[in-house]
Amino acid sequence: MYPSPTVSSRPLWISPSQNKWCDILMAKGAGLVNRHYHPHEVFAYTISGKWGYLEHDWTATAGDFVYETPGEGHTLVAYEHKDPMKVFFQVKGPLIWLKEDGEPDGYFDVHNYIALCRDHYEKVGLGRDYIDKLFRWSRLNIHAAVDHQRRAGGEAALVGRQIEHRAGNLIGRAMTAERDHPVEEGRTIHA
Numbered sequence: 001m002y003p004s005p006t007v008s009s010r011p012l013w014i015s016p017s018q019n020k021w022c023d024i025l026m027a028k029g030a031g032l033v034n035r036h037y038h039p040h041e042v043f044a045y046t047i048s049g050k051w052g053y054l055e056h057d058w059t060a061t062a063g064d065f066v067y068e069t070p071g072e073g074h075t076l077v078a079y080e081h082k083d084p085m086k087v088f089f090q091v092k093g094p095l096i097w098l099k100e101d102g103e104p105d106g107y108f109d110v111h112n113y114i115a116l117c118r119d120h121y122e123k124v125g126l127g128r129d130y131i132d133k134l135f136r137w138s139r140l141n142i143h144a145a146v147d148h149q150r151r152a153g154g155e156a157a158l159v160g161r162q163i164e165h166r167a168g169n170l171i172g173r174a175m176t177a178e179r180d181h182p183v184e185e186g187r188t189i190h191a
């Protein structure tokens with residue numbers, strides 16, 4: 001992820017098998033997320049602060065809903081505001097980073113997001129598995145996800161076995177029940 005250090009993310013819900021996640025993107029002051037596009041749709045709802053895209057004239061403040069059209073490049077800007085920027089995002093699939101000439105420059109998907117979360121939670125002492133409680137699986141996708149992890153090989157094969165084990169516990173549960181913890185520094189990913 002290539003945001004400025006002022007930008008952070010609090011994970012809420014993660015679906016590894018659908019390559020999809022929900023989070024609250026936050027910035028305590030001015031901040032930036034590098035230019036990118038999404039092959040799939042993205043939805044956002046502004047909780048507080050002020051933000052927008054360099055490529056557009058509009059700015060979003062509390063209560064504003066934003067839809068990101070698939071394939072459209074944008075650079076997210078958090079503006080100075082009396083309240084921190086807090087935006088609920090539903091992201092599907094990867095972010096494709098864009099170079100200045102418009103060519104792709106790598107990607108960031110749910111697996112990168114999970115790795116970032118694991119590193120962060122280990123660093124703050126909550127443990128690498130802390131993020132697992134936010135994983136939600138659908139019955140149809142679980143076997144595909146395990147296969148995918150196995151094909152990736154190496155350390156990912158271990159992850160695949162862990163997923164398989166956890167699937168036994170998680171299948172059949174509803175994909176809802178997100179907790180409403182207050183935002184705490186230790187639960188927030190700083191990229």
Ligand SMILES: [Fe+2]
Binds near residue numbers: 042
């Ligand atoms: Fe985006």
